[in-house]
Amino acid sequence: MTAEARLLVVDDEPNIRELLSVSLRYAGFEVVTASDGREAVQIAERTRPDLIVLDVMLPDMDGFAVAGRLKAAGRRVPAVFLTARDASEDKLAGLALGDDYVTKPFSLDEVLARIRAVLRRTRGEVAAPPRLQVADLELDQDAHQVWRAGRPVRLSPTEFKLLHYFMINQGRVLSKAQILDHVWHYDFGGDRNVVESYVSYLRRKVDTADLKLIHTLRGVGYVLRAPRQ
């Protein structure tokens, strides 16, 4: 399979660099990495990535400076910035149009969604249908809304993320560890029981009909799927 796109991941923390590059490769991207601003500029010049995932706090210069430098060199590359949760808003106001950002600590699902969104926009493609559907359960990623059998359902942010993760992986078994990795922040240190709790909440809110969609596979994980097939 040919890669979806080439990404440059820039972060000075090796763990995060590793986390991102492994997951993004797994998601089908070609990934190169850099650990500081100078290196990032060099590698970007050489490998011409389609998008840069850029930590805002780098040892030598900040992420925005890296993006600025590339633009000055006539090589405008769209970026997804990684920023601390408490980053001042005006900093982010300086984002070039088309760029996006994710606050640390992020969840992998979040980063992937932003990257795909930015790539879609910059490639001028028609947005992929933002509606996911499994049986009579529908989820609108843009509107952040969910319907079951045509009736809207109110979900909390975490419930929404979990359902979203289930829906993009419909028919595939997801272990609690996988779910924790993708839906919760990467530094979540708590109990796996949160996943059980949230699955229970989801069931109560979206899986009340006779036709069950969320199935437990004891000892393995959970799977969202319509019966038959």
Add this chain to the structure above:
Amino acid sequence: MTAEARLLVVDDEPNIRELLSVSLRYAGFEVVTASDGREAVQIAERTRPDLIVLDVMLPDMDGFAVAGRLKAAGRRVPAVFLTARDASEDKLAGLALGDDYVTKPFSLDEVLARIRAVLRRTRGEVAAPPRLQVADLELDQDAHQVWRAGRPVRLSPTEFKLLHYFMINQGRVLSKAQILDHVWHYDFGGDRNVVESYVSYLRRKVDTADLKLIHTLRGVGYVLRAPRQ
């Protein structure tokens, strides 16, 4: 046949080292072994394995230290760690992403699956088509689901593992000892009768049609195969 990949197995217990190296060679890997951390680092430097199977508890240093040392030497090698079931979770949180772990006592099937998954990820390959089929019996590893003649069949974890082992070895006779080794944990001390019980369960669930797939070879073992065409 050229080896799938070169593995380094590190464990101080000779029995486990032997168990693993024999089975992994049988599965098509090239295997080298080491019995402690120092030796592991030396051998890894010399033989450049594609992956290390690493006991976390070694006499001289722990498995994470070995991995850390190799990484520091600029030789990041993906690892599958062997850990006690009660290992503190935060220890495992220190896993570099891309690595994986298996708790002791493991089953060989489990270890093989992890090794293959890690190799796939680090090589950026797309997973092999996850469907196995024998006659009208189908098994989907991702969905963790089984169909017979198109109808879904509910299996417990052990039943699923056993059927999976049968299917990847279709047409080959498997002794009860072999089955016990691959599907049950290596230190399972119980009766071989469990295998009989589970074969019985499987027959009841997936082999009810006229066309029998699971055959008993008295005094030898079992074999899963479609009747001769």
Add this chain to the structure above:
DNA sequence: GCCCTGCCTGAGAGTTATCTGAAAATGCGA
């Protein structure tokens, strides 16, 4: 055909994963 031995399978005891209600902790906006 008879007998020995291995295999099959129903029943049951013990164990474990999961579910869920409730409470505690956290975060966020007014």
Add this chain to the structure above:
DNA sequence: TCGCATTTTCAGATAACTCTCAGGCAGGGC
């Protein structure tokens, strides 16, 4: 600061699963 919504933990109940036991059945050697 308070109050509400949300997230996380906890623990008891429950359902599912694993494994053992033992009687009966059947294959194959004699």
